Amino acid sequence: MRWNWQQTNWPDFTYDPVAIEPLERKFLLHSGEFIGAFRHVGPDDRDMFKIELISDEALKTSEIEGEILDRASLQSSLRGQFGMDADAKPVSPAERGIAEMVVDLYQSFAAPLTHQTLFSWHKMVMAGQRRIQIIGAYREHADPMQVVSGTLGNPKVHFEAPPSDRVPHEMHAFIEWFNDTAPGGIRPSPALTRAGTAHLYFESIHPFEDGNGRIGRALSEKSLAQNLSQPTLIALAYTIERGRKAYYEMLERSNKYNEITEWLIYFGETILEAQRNTLKRVDFYIAKARLYDRVRGQLNPRQEKVIERLFRQGINGFKGGLSAENYMSITKASRATTTRDLQDLVAKGALDRTGELRHTRYHLKLCETK
Incomplete structure (x- = not known):
């Protein structure tokens, strides 16, 4: 038995809550700091900041997967999705699709997770793609779903997901777990613990032919938003992209066993760093608005x-x-x-x-x- 889903205790993840508890407290404290910082933003500027923060995340979650999008086109699409005035700039299917997903995440974070939610997100992140057979549904191919590097003659398998015929069962269990551990669920879980477990659990199943990373990160943000009862606007993908190598190394180290304390500490610290980055960006955007106010009409x-x-x-x-x-x-x-x-x-x-x-x-x- 080589992978976590092949262990007899899958998917009953275990961890040391005492090791995670200090991170949970810091997360709640920093969340309050963000709410306080956002109060400094005037009503007229809040929509602009929302677009800036969300577009940064959409760009970075795509960049992690090697897809480079145009910021101006993405922001135009986001403004249209939010019902704001948008210019007539052409928007590619990829930019429109990721905009649709992040707006749906922002607006419907509180809704329970369903298969249809995931299928809709997959259609959005795969908009305009023709390299995979199944879009908007779980994978069905008989070939092993593997993460591989190296050459054709000397491949290195970093991970192999459950076979496709197991995916519907695994995803039914995952969705049930996600909703049961939400606030108000039958076994609610602390914010960082739940978000970190959700990400590893989903990535271990790897239910789609492509797009699993973007959807997995969206699930973590949905989880955090549910625990805070509001959209997080957190710079998670931005932070992961800056430490992409460590992110993939930790995923690989954590996909063989179901004791996940080390993973949760890593992911919790990543979220705390993401919160710090978000606060810096909010300060930057506030300063940007104030500078423009100082020099408006003078340049x-x-x-x-x-x-x-x-x-x-x-x-x-x-x-x-x-x-x-x-x-x-x-x-x-x-x-x-x-x-x-x-x-x-x-x-x-x-x-x-x-x-x-x-x-x-x-x-x-x-x-x-x-």
């Missing part, structure tokens, strides 16, 4: 384009800061015009300047949000 089109580009780079900005050469490349302005524009942005309080001569760099001047 020329070149300056507006550069400021927008700096914000699009995210929290970390340009590596080493914005240079005059960066400015000229973005705006196609002359060096003299670039010098005047940059000096004006510093004078208006939009940018900070550091260094001298060829080492001069510019950074967004973001005010404290607290």
